[in-house]
Structures are given as structure tokens and as C-alpha cells.
Amino acid sequence: MTCSNPPRRRAAPVVLAALGLLYPLLVYAALGRVPAGALVLVALALVAARLGLLARGGPLAAALVPPLALVALATALLALAGAERAALAYPVLMSLAMALAFAASLWRGPCLAARFAALAAVPPPPEAGPYLRKVTLAWALVLTVNGLLSAVTVLVGDPALWALYNGLVSYLLLGITAGIEYLIRRRIGAAARG
DSSP states (O other): OOOOOHHHHHHHHHHHHHHHHHHHHHHHHHBTTBOHHHHHHHHHHHHHHHHHHHTTOOTTHHHHHHHHHHHHHHHHHHHHHOHHHHHHHHHHHHHHHHHHHHHHHHHHSSOHHHHHHHTSSSOOOGGGHHHHHHHHHHHHHHHHHHHHHHHHHHHHTOHHHHHHIIIIIHHHHHHHHHHHHHHHHHHHHHHHHO
16 A cells, blocks of 8 residues: 655655755855765755656756756766865856756746746736746846856855855845746736736
């Protein structure tokens, strides 16, 4: 007899997201105390867990599996050159890989914003397509800028600066972007209804 546990399945992405958010703080606290290779293994485990969730299929799998696999490969290759640098580069790689996923979806369609929107309880109407393409482009640009700023913190070599940007400022930037998009979407929705 098999037993499925839907609440556990729904909790897995949330737990994984929380672990991803905590990664910069973990690295900052652990650098110099644990081998950098162990931190690379944590980064690779996070990617593997994300890939495992996507392995079930769904509308996001085709768009997100290739860039995540690229992150795993790049992290492993960087680790060969230096484990500490690879551990610090993980947020850079994740941001740039997600930027690539958003940008690539503009050519291969449907765009990632449309795929995320389709997961909502009330999917967007077909006429939302042009707006969702603009949202996808905006996310590709924001994630690219975020990845480049994150790379600067790696190159500067100050662990406190790296942790501050990757563990706080980066999340604020992405949260503000999501908030602005939400407000714009509400305004467009209100204008369409009124």
C-alpha cells in the first residue's frame, strides 16, 4: 500500500526556498570554520534538491532544469579551481542562470512569467500575454543586474560585504521588484475592470 503526503509535498518548495535564502548567512558564519568544500556540497545539494522537485515535471521544468544543471556544473568546475570561490559564486550563478531562463523563455515560449501565472488559482486571460512578456524581460534584466552586483562582491573579497549583499540587499532588490510588479498588475487589472 502506498501513501502520499500532499502537505509534505507542498512544504518541500517552501523549505528549499528558506534554505536557499539562508545560504549566504551559513557561508558567512562557516567560512574559515569548516572546509570550503563542505559549503560547495551544500550549494550542490540545494541545486540537486531543486532539480529533484522539478523532476516531477510541470510547466516550469523544461524552462528551469537546464539553467539549474548549468549552475551545478559551473559550481563543480569552480570548486576544482577553489572551493571558497565556488561557494561564494553560488548566488552569482543562481541569479545569472535564472536571468538566462527568463530571457530564453522569451524566444522559446511560453514566457516564464506566463508559466508562473498559469500556476495561480485564476490563470491570466490570453490578452495578458504582452504584459507577461514585459514582466519576463524585466525579471531577466533585474536578475542579470543582481548577478553582476553579486559577482562584484565575490571579486572584492570582503566576506561581510558579500554576506550583506547576498543575504540581504539582493533579497530586498528582488522583493521590491516583485512588489512593483504586483502594484502594476493590480493597477492594470483595475483599469481593465473599470
